[in-house]
Amino acid sequence: MFAEMFSVAYQFADVFAFLILSAAGLAVVFGMMGIINMAHGEFIMCGVYVTAALFHAGLPLPLAQAGGTAAAGLAGVAVERGIVRHLYRRPLDSLLATWGLSLVVTQGMLILVGSSYPGIGTPPGSFSVGGYSFAAYRLALIGGAVAVLLFLYLLFMKTRFGVLARATMQNAAMARALGVRTGGIYAASFGIGAALAGFCGALYAPTMTLIPTMGVNFVTESFVTVVVGGSNVLLGTAPAGALLALVRSGLNAAYGQIAGQIGMLFAVIVIIRVLPEGVSGWLTRRGA
Amino acid sequence: MPMQRRTALTLGTAAAASVLVGRDAAAQGKPIKVGLLEDVSGDLALSGIPKLHGSVLAAEEINKAGGILGRPVELLHLDPQGDNARYQEFARRLLQRDKVDVLVGGITSASREAIRQLARRAGTFYFYTNQYEGGVCDANMVSTGAVPEQQFSTLIPYMAERFGKRVYTIAADYNFGQLSAEWTRTLMKELGGTVIGEEFIPLGVSQFAQTIQNIQRARPDWVMCLNVGASQDSFFEQAAAAGLNLPMGSSIKIMLGFEHKRFAPPALKNMHAVANWFEELDTPAAQDFKRRWRARWPDETYINDMGYNAYVTLHLYKALVERAKSFDKAAIRKVIAAGDAVIDAPEGRVTIDPASQHLSHHMRMVSVNDRHEVAVLKDFGEIKPYWLGQVGCDLTKRDDNEQYSPSSLPRKS
Numbered sequence: 001m002f003a004e005m006f007s008v009a010y011q012f013a014d015v016f017a018f019l020i021l022s023a024a025g026l027a028v029v030f031g032m033m034g035i036i037n038m039a040h041g042e043f044i045m046c047g048v049y050v051t052a053a054l055f056h057a058g059l060p061l062p063l064a065q066a067g068g069t070a071a072a073g074l075a076g077v078a079v080e081r082g083i084v085r086h087l088y089r090r091p092l093d094s095l096l097a098t099w100g101l102s103l104v105v106t107q108g109m110l111i112l113v114g115s116s117y118p119g120i121g122t123p124p125g126s127f128s129v130g131g132y133s134f135a136a137y138r139l140a141l142i143g144g145a146v147a148v149l150l151f152l153y154l155l156f157m158k159t160r161f162g163v164l165a166r167a168t169m170q171n172a173a174m175a176r177a178l179g180v181r182t183g184g185i186y187a188a189s190f191g192i193g194a195a196l197a198g199f200c201g202a203l204y205a206p207t208m209t210l211i212p213t214m215g216v217n218f219v220t221e222s223f224v225t226v227v228v229g230g231s232n233v234l235l236g237t238a239p240a241g242a243l244l245a246l247v248r249s250g251l252n253a254a255y256g257q258i259a260g261q262i263g264m265l266f267a268v269i270v271i272i273r274v275l276p277e278g279v280s281g282w283l284t285r286r287g288a
Numbered sequence: 289m290p291m292q293r294r295t296a297l298t299l300g301t302a303a304a305a306s307v308l309v310g311r312d313a314a315a316q317g318k319p320i321k322v323g324l325l326e327d328v329s330g331d332l333a334l335s336g337i338p339k340l341h342g343s344v345l346a347a348e349e350i351n352k353a354g355g356i357l358g359r360p361v362e363l364l365h366l367d368p369q370g371d372n373a374r375y376q377e378f379a380r381r382l383l384q385r386d387k388v389d390v391l392v393g394g395i396t397s398a399s400r401e402a403i404r405q406l407a408r409r410a411g412t413f414y415f416y417t418n419q420y421e422g423g424v425c426d427a428n429m430v431s432t433g434a435v436p437e438q439q440f441s442t443l444i445p446y447m448a449e450r451f452g453k454r455v456y457t458i459a460a461d462y463n464f465g466q467l468s469a470e471w472t473r474t475l476m477k478e479l480g481g482t483v484i485g486e487e488f489i490p491l492g493v494s495q496f497a498q499t500i501q502n503i504q505r506a507r508p509d510w511v512m513c514l515n516v517g518a519s520q521d522s523f524f525e526q527a528a529a530a531g532l533n534l535p536m537g538s539s540i541k542i543m544l545g546f547e548h549k550r551f552a553p554p555a556l557k558n559m560h561a562v563a564n565w566f567e568e569l570d571t572p573a574a575q576d577f578k579r580r581w582r583a584r585w586p587d588e589t590y591i592n593d594m595g596y597n598a599y600v601t602l603h604l605y606k607a608l609v610e611r612a613k614s615f616d617k618a619a620i621r622k623v624i625a626a627g628d629a630v631i632d633a634p635e636g637r638v639t640i641d642p643a644s645q646h647l648s649h650h651m652r653m654v655s656v657n658d659r660h661e662v663a664v665l666k667d668f669g670e671i672k673p674y675w676l677g678q679v680g681c682d683l684t685k686r687d688d689n690e691q692y693s694p695s696s697l698p699r700k701s
Binding site: 214 | 497521
């Protein structure tokens, strides 16, 4: 009995972690600047590849993962400086530009690094509950998702940067009039968003096969979670992740992966129809 | 993107992608245009790049030896990037605009079906070079990859006898996965076993926690792995990490996607497959072939079975034309119908079966250990693709243009 309950909770947490980790970076960028970063999957891929490269160079896994996260963050800062900064008031153009960047990066990686990269291999260690055995490392993924949510909360609610960032999110012109350097806030936010994407990649690197187009595995889930969450990262992402994870893990368990995938996407359609501004829009409207 | 710009871009890319392969002084005359549709970018690049390499190597060898009936081979390669719509667009381009003499390629079964009818309508002979789920009875197509009676009818009895009669199938959710799962069910039933669970996974899913749990709940003796693509291959890593530790069988792992080279051990431990070609094959013909390949493509990670089949197909085509003394499709089909389509390939002697226009293959069972070393467990010798002929497909008499499966057999006429 306990084993079944544990496994249900575990499956939910596993899907929840995937959604949160995929979506966090995109949510920060979208929530802050209203920019839809079509290269989000490639920042994740950057985190994966740098982690793998550092690991194969001899670094222990946690350090390699930190390196992957940092590399994606730096890449984000560079992309913001070079491309996104010029397109803040042009959302469609930024969509196109980041999509073009995504193509350049994936095919560039194919040419430079090749069609596949040697995998890392999950750290050994598994535990059993009832008749099931689980990989210990998957708990690190769940922990990582919780850590990301905590990080976002602390960053945006408890730091000076967070206050400035929330002010900029709420009313950029007013914030600028009050002396906030919004340009710097935007740059930092994009970098944080890219670093979160890199963190997602770094965490999932030991569990997946490495090909240049692997960002595509995360993109659907990250976009639907952000859309369902709405533009407020703090209020929206976690509930959206929880809702969608409930639908998907439930359907996965009952009817298989096809039903889980279709059901989750169907749930997105329904939620967006009922709550056009996402969960966070609904919550703010209610005065949360 | 506006229409003209897109057309210009694709034309430019196509022009850049056409390969004119070594026109040697010995090979004169109008070139033979071989249309090639192989993915060298996108998700399937790691399987598609060796296919292009195999075709280029074969074409260069053929041209150096004087071409086919004195005419040099010219490869016209277009990269559909794993997009079935692009497969159709590029097939039309090759067939109608470039008017290729023969069409080669297609990777997934979905891409094959996308272009097969186009080749039929153009009347251009089409060679499909991948292993697949079998059953295509089409006079316009020659299949040079392995089929279920060569791969499953050898693998499944071995696995059932050695490990047990309860199998769990995980398969990619498209025609190849569905039909291969059907073959597994049929063969297990004949052996008195059962498929105790089946899971069809949408392409692009990469997280398998629930699947692994389902397998553990079902407690099979072994797992039939028909998952396709890099995302679905993440299953092995995740299953190994969760301590699943079950024997596995597959018609597509090891020799197609060289997972044992790409994943860290012991993710692929205890995987079994039956292959007509794998790079670890150690016969004099195989070693010679590998030497020539590596001389031409020194950075190839693994000479996979798809690349090998692509190579053999061009040499096979040359032999067919030479025996027919003509490039005409009807003349070539007469050679095949007479049972004269035989060549010595690096795997051994192979023949095109007249009734089905599929290739016989020398099949060997391989397995992977926990250090990802490959061992040959059994040598089945040359296995003819007998199934289609057995169920009533006879391309010497009738052109069915159908794909059959154990549950969808030809109507007895």
